[in-house]
Amino acid sequence: MRARKTLWRVLAMALLSVAGIIGMLLVDSGWDGAFLALAALPLAVGGWRYGVERH
């Protein structure tokens, strides 16, 4: 159950990142920051998870 949830989370993260990358191109500049944050979300989560893992 936990594994399935993890897989869906990874896929959701990837889809959000795709949405951020495409959103930045298609939507006008007011939303750029939000879309950039979405695009970078997997790296941010990865950085946080790596930090937790190290400590």
Place this chain on the structure above:
Amino acid sequence: MNTATPAGNSGPGRWFRFNLWLHRWTSLIATIPFLILCLTGTVLIFHEEIDEALGTVPVSQHAAETPQRPASESIANVLAAYPGERVLSTGLDPEHHPGVMLVVTGPRGARSFEDAKVRFTDLVTAQPAGDPDPGMTFTGLLLELHAEWFLGPAGELVGALIALLVLLSLLSGIVVYAPYVRRIAFGVLRRGKGARLLQLDLHHFIGALVLGWALVVTVTGFLLGFNSVAIGIWQMTELGPLRAEAERMEPVDARHPPVGVDRAYAIAQAAAPQGWTVSTMIYPLTEFSTPRHYTALLVGSEGVDERLFRVVIVDAKTGEVPIVPRVPGYIKLISLSQPLHFGDYGGLALKLLWTACTWLTLFITANGAWLWWDRRRKRLPLPDGVPA
């Protein structure tokens, strides 16, 4: 190049084994070209900054508000400097080349842009401002390697093939990853249990992080591989009928068309929808125009329109606009693929994100190949006399 097996009593299923096989071999075949693409791609993310730092693109020394000379004077000066050539197109790009006009020339009888040269003129003085060969600059050479493998338009299809292999590797990688997370939680790195397990965990962890980005870059890379094919189809389907009609009309002198380039710019601009500006004027008698007509390319001024283009045809004898051909959806898709592939549309922050994702992808490509090689090495029988 995951070599983990799924948990479960019945062992790996056929679907899993097929995807593991697909992931392994598509990745291995694409490893070397993909490493080259990642390295060249990293540099190309910053091509604007590099070109500016190396001074490869001429810039005007005059203030932006200084009055400019007519484009026809620039053309006349270029043709005087290169009497054996003709003009194929002119271009204005205030964002990347402020104050200068790009004049693309070719041999006197040329219709194709294949052997074209790019000349720059200063818009204020109309004098030549330099003629760097874009194909011979640092970033120009890297782009030719990245996009065409130095093979011309055919090389684009090679790029599409590599992108397809990487896409298959990504999709099969998701299937292979699914059983792995049953045993190893997301982000857990098994340290102190040997290099292989640590590299395997890193491969899965980083692969999950860059999955979305890699899908975007791979799909757009695949689409960009069909750039020349798409333009060829557009030439046949959209430009073809007009060209057939133009063949029956009185042709114009393509070197000195009766309707000058300044007037052609004005006519095309008048026919342009609001918010669209003429950026490129392709002269008559080229592969992208007819023997009688200019082809004007327009770019939008904001949002996604900045990445798209429209076309206006201008009769080089009468100044009429016989047709405003539609730009088909597949050309729009390929146009939008370019910024999504190179990540050059969102400022420095997006470029840094692109660089980080490229390097992480570079890492998992190399470590995936190492995982395969390491397993293979351990499976090979040792030579006689070598202690196990």
